[in-house]
Amino acid sequence: MFPILLFLLLPYVFQSTSARTFSNWTDVDALLAFKESISNQRGGILDAWNASTKFCQWPGVSCSIKHKHRVTVLNLTSEGLGGTITPSIGNLTFLKTLDLSLNNLHGEMPSSIGLLSHLQHLDLSNNSLHGNIDTGFKNCTSLENIYLGANQFTGEISPWLRGLSSLKVINLMKNKFTGTIPPSVINLSALQTVDFTLNQLQGPIPEGLGRITSLTKIQLGGNHLSGIIPTTFFNLSSLTAFVVPKNELHGELPPNLGDRLPKLEHLLLGGNHFTGSLPASLVNATEMYTIDVSSNNFTGKLPREIGMLCPDYLSLQMNQLTATTPQDWEFMTFLTNCTRLGTLNLFFNNFVGMLPSSVANLSAQLQVLDVSHNQISGNIPSGISNLAGLNQLFLQDNQFTGALPDNIGSLNLLQILYFSGNLLTGSLPSSLGNMTRLIQLTAANNKFGGPLPTSLGSLWEITEADFTNNVFTGPLPKEIFNLSSLSNLLDISNNYFIGPLPPEIGSLTNLESLYASWNNLSGPLPDELSNCQSLTELWLDHNSFSGSIPSSISKMRGLTSLDLTKNTLAGVIPRELSLMGGIEELYLAQNNLSGHIPESMENMASLYRLDLSLNHLDGKVPSRGVFSNASGFLFGGNLGLCGGISELHFPSCPTESMGHGLRKHHFITTVVAPIIAGIILCMSLMLLFFTMKKKSKGRSTTSEQVVEGFRLMDVVYPRVTYAELVQGTSGFALDNLIGAGRYGSVYKCRLLLKEKMAPVAVKVFDLQEAGSCKSFLAECEALSKIRHRNLVSLITCCSSSGSNQDDFKAIMLEFMPNGSLDRWLHMDVQTYHQLQGGMTLMQRLNITVDIADAVDYLHNSCEPQVIHCDLKPSNILLGEDFVAHIGDFGLAKILSEPDAEQPINSKSSVGIRGTIGYVAPGK
């Protein structure tokens, strides 16, 4: 009886770490050592790795059927593991599958993994592992799949690629591997998939790679590979993906490309230096799904056969492809048979002639059509309004003539519509008002006339509307000024609009830039302008606005540029203007302003350009601030000014003595007047210079347009993937953690936004915490509505399936390089030295004003009204130049009804409750 009992108990005894006798204990030891090296597993999956179950039944572990106590599978993908990988893992010598992908592991890959001679499948992708792999996979002769993507591995790949004769898949994407692809890859004779995307590899693509006949997918994009595509590649008849964008490859494609690679599904060559023409034989690659040959130097006509290929995605932009005659355009007619076509990009080529009317018969699935930046002429085919699936339509910078088709409004899924920079005439069709999902509308630089249709007032989602440089007439329709969705731009400048600015302008509470320069607008500046609290640029110059400058204009504390040049404004410069602490450029020239220059204007810390010339100002010129720099202050034509810094050569002010009247008069006529006349001349020239410079700033130059071409795709809201966040935070690495709170953590993240790597702050919500999901939604909604120079601004919200199929929610905010105010106020000696001293009195004052502005905005100007409830130095974040931003709406309350008397209590509130703070670095 007793021996039987012992036998039954044995498995449990063996699994306790206390007894170690037999060799079959090493696997449990290695597993326990693995658990030991994982840092953050309280409450995680590894809690179940304990003596109460057999280790072969531990989650993520499977054992061999033959050798009962040998681990063959260790799969802990997406379990949020932090810490390092223990070298003991090399003792799991029966291991066939090791999958630790999508975790936060850091440190190096232990070289003992290279001893696992049974290993077939290795996946360490999406972690923060680093170091080189030089010791390699010497004993891993069975290895079939290697996934090391999205880590920070370095070093060359040539030393360790040798000898993996069973290798089928190698994926090293998004690492920092350097050096060349070794010619010895030819020995990897079973290879099917190679993915070296986004590394720093250079040199040629080795010819030997093309001799591995089993290859089906080659992905080498985003490296520095040079040379030509070796001809061996055109013998890979099983190849389905040839993806090498953004390298420095050159050469021509062989005419029979499509015949030799008949299985090709994805051909991506964009951003290289390829030349020659696109081979018509591509038509024989009948499985083709994606073609992107953009940003190369392909020339010649587009073979019409391209249209028989029927890819889903066809990107030919930024080449020198041509089409002149209707025959050359025949590819378009052929494309109409492609029912799956979703994207057609032809922009920045040399397409000339008429857009064939067959464009109207393209797939109803077509979402993106971009023919911009060519020389296409003739009318816009009216049938284009049949393309019911269109989401983005780019026709800008061509030579289209005639009117916009009347029925264009039936494209009611459109979000982006650009037809600027053509020769279009007539008035805008009122059907435009049916595009109720439109986010961006650009009609600029055409010859449109007539009034703006009032139906534009139905574009409830529009954020950007540009009508500049046309010949529009009539009064401004008040409906447009009711569109509170307008947040980026409203440009009606350089037209012939008449009448007043409608008071509805006060609804544009989210708008950043409003340009109405060079029209015939008249009447007083409406007081309601002061509701436009998000405005940073307001240009109303070259109109006929009259009356005085309303002092309420100073409530727009976010303004950085205000231009009222050449109107008929009269009265004094309101003293309150000097409260606009953020303003950098202020143009009040060529009006009828009189009286003194308010002395407080010398305290406007950011102001570096002030133009008061050609008014009737008199009295003392202040001498500090903008007035201290003769090149930033223009004043010509104001004959009564005196004082100021000596470089301005004003007479001193007649305060002290009245006894020298005669002498003074003589002095003025003989000395001062000629000087002033000279100065006026200079100033007028400078004025002209400034005006021209400003105008050219408003209009993009050709090189900027090129950049714009790239940007068009992500204009709406930056889309950020989970993978990008993992990459940008090095797998949410501790190094990047800048704060934590009840609902989750805040990381510094480097992201590609608008073609630029930029740091942002990412709040990642811990959705285990009750209420955090609700608070995410509420905060996203609220932050997307409130916007102010002194509030931390929202970049985007991210809600998706995360690594372990759980929901993942994060909010991306502007990154504040100077940390919290708290850090500056209460610093220890070490920090003091690190920060090179404290803040100046001026900086402190400015911060106080900034905070007051922001609170004023939240309480009085913002809808819904927001009460912060937790204003303290640690929640005040300092941006560049120490501009203060209020962050952490963790305890804030939203008054959901703008006119509600009481804050809704926390129980019934859907407002922001307990969002985690964006705690700045150093906290």
Ligand SMILES: *[C@@H]1O[C@H](CO)[C@@H](O)[C@H](O)[C@H]1NC(C)=O
């Ligand atoms: C360990 O191996 C021995 C002999 O190979 C075997 O009898 C024993 O059952 C194994 N251990 C466990 C825990 O089963």
Ligand SMILES: *[C@@H]1O[C@H](CO)[C@@H](O)[C@H](O)[C@H]1NC(C)=O
């Ligand atoms: C690991 O497990 C996940 C799901 O639990 C599965 O999707 C994945 O394919 C497994 N990995 C391997 C290499 O089998």
Ligand SMILES: *[C@@H]1O[C@H](CO)[C@@H](O)[C@H](O)[C@H]1NC(C)=O
């Ligand atoms: C592997 O197992 C051996 C015993 O077989 C042990 O001495 C060694 O420490 C283990 N290696 C690691 C790295 O744990």
Ligand SMILES: *[C@@H]1O[C@H](CO)[C@@H](O)[C@H](O)[C@H]1NC(C)=O
């Ligand atoms: C690994 O391979 C080397 C030769 O490359 C050999 O000497 C060694 O015994 C092997 N080790 C294991 C654990 O298989």
Ligand SMILES: *[C@@H]1O[C@H](CO)[C@@H](O)[C@H](O)[C@H]1NC(C)=O
């Ligand atoms: C295209 O060719 C022109 C002239 O040869 C050259 O200046 C330009 O850099 C080339 N563009 C690309 C993308 O290779």
Ligand SMILES: *[C@@H]1O[C@H](CO)[C@@H](O)[C@H](O)[C@H]1NC(C)=O
């Ligand atoms: C496509 O393949 C057929 C049969 O091999 C060939 O006759 C034809 O010329 C090819 N088409 C093109 C455009 O190369």
Ligand SMILES: *[C@@H]1O[C@H](CO)[C@@H](O)[C@H](O)[C@H]1NC(C)=O
């Ligand atoms: C479109 O397909 C039909 C039937 O498959 C065919 O008859 C017609 O010629 C094709 N048209 C074009 C332009 O390829």
